[in-house]
Amino acid sequence: MERVLLLICCELIIAIGFSGGSPNHKHRPACWKAILKCHGEPDCRYAYDQYIHACAPVISGVRKICPSHCISSLIQLNLTRNGPDLEDCDCAMDPVCRSTQQAIDPCVPRTRAMGCTEARLQCETDPACSSAMRDYLFHCRKLFGGQRCSEGCRKVIANMRSIPKALQLDACVCDGSDRNICEYIKLSMRTLCSESSDGGSGFSDTMEDTDDDDIYQDDYYYISDVRVQTLLLVKLLLKLWKVCICFG
Template sequence: MGPYIDYIARIRAVRNDGVSEHAKWHFAAELSSGPIAVSREKRLSNGTPQLFHSLQFLIVGNGEHITACPVNCKHALVSLLSTEDNTGHAFINCDCGKDKSCGERKKKVQICQSEVLDSMHVLKDDAPPITCNLARRICEADTSCLAALKYYYDHCSRLFKGIRCSAKCKNSLRILSRQHQANKLRHCKCDGSEDYDCTAVKANTEEMCFRKRDGLKKSEHSSADSSTDTKKARTRRRLRRRKRRNQALKSWRKANRKRRRQRREERKRKQRMRKTAAHGQ
């Protein structure tokens, strides 16, 4: 777990460095008064640079009038609303007051707000599988989950190529599976919008990491069954040998009794012959 803790520290440092990179996007962070009073550093450090990149197009814009919620922005808002410290809810419920710039940006976010809030049921444990991009963004919105995800990326390169699932890769998967925000990743759906071969990665992970481990358990049961069958076979062979030995012993005893009977009859015959010879003299 030592290297994993180092990853968390490194990622937090990267996020803090990313604050100045995304300084233009200060919609909620510049508001330190009103119904919410969350520090700028806390709000920005709780989101990944990828998340802010996704929202920046919608909030800052490129001069065009946006009427529909882009998929990337929707995913970014869902992941922001999934954070445990309620940063996302503070983001969409902040009070702009008389800040005109803030009001304009909040109005843009409202294009996605109702649609995103209606789709928040996807975060429930019993909800159907979600897309892998959305599952990844939800994980990236959480510091520990993002650290576990990066740890997985760094130690599973051979798995991605379909070569093998190493011990370090399996360990990174175990760490990732313990993150609550990663519970949607294993059974997510590939929709073709990923920037990697999603289907191949999922297939390799299931085949080389999970099924091999499950197969080991099955082989243990199989070996136990095989051991039981071997014992039964040995018992049957032992019984057959005992039966053959008993039959041979029975035949030997029968033949021995016959030989003794024949010897007795031979002695009696000789005795009669001697008596007959004695009377004749």
């Protein structure tokens, strides 16, 4: 009889373990303990403060959609030694803790989303992806300025979505010092390159792009390294920001 009861208890423990959280956690730490432990680690405490600031609108309920920098801060927090415990900690009966977990849950990357910096570095090492990236930087330059998404740019983007390493660039989370620029480019792609948006100004691609192609093509092909092109693009966009745009 005791053996039967023991087996039943073991099955219940296993069932609770599978339904209660991540398989990587043998038990769920109390959230207040996880926070104290995080604050004892400088990197975790800094990442936690960044998360509180970046995700404040989501936690308070002001915003339902997660900003990219909120998702990025969660990724950075999870990269610290004690950060992962916060993702799957036990709130017990604390209502504030529970509401915070419920609000922030949609923002937590389920697949440990890759940062765009890492995605770009991986793309550079892949011949097909790096070649597609060079085409993208050349044919989509009007997109970077927020002007239009040409037919040539659309074709390049479609081609990139057939390349595994390039797909990471589409799904990655903007991070690092170039996060704002990255978010602006992603926003331009969503608004200008979607099927329903107006892809141009009424002129054909050849009429609009020919003069620019003559000017830039010679210089473009002298620059074969993707990273150099990216740095040039960053400098260009920073100049555009200072002149005409302020991004939040």
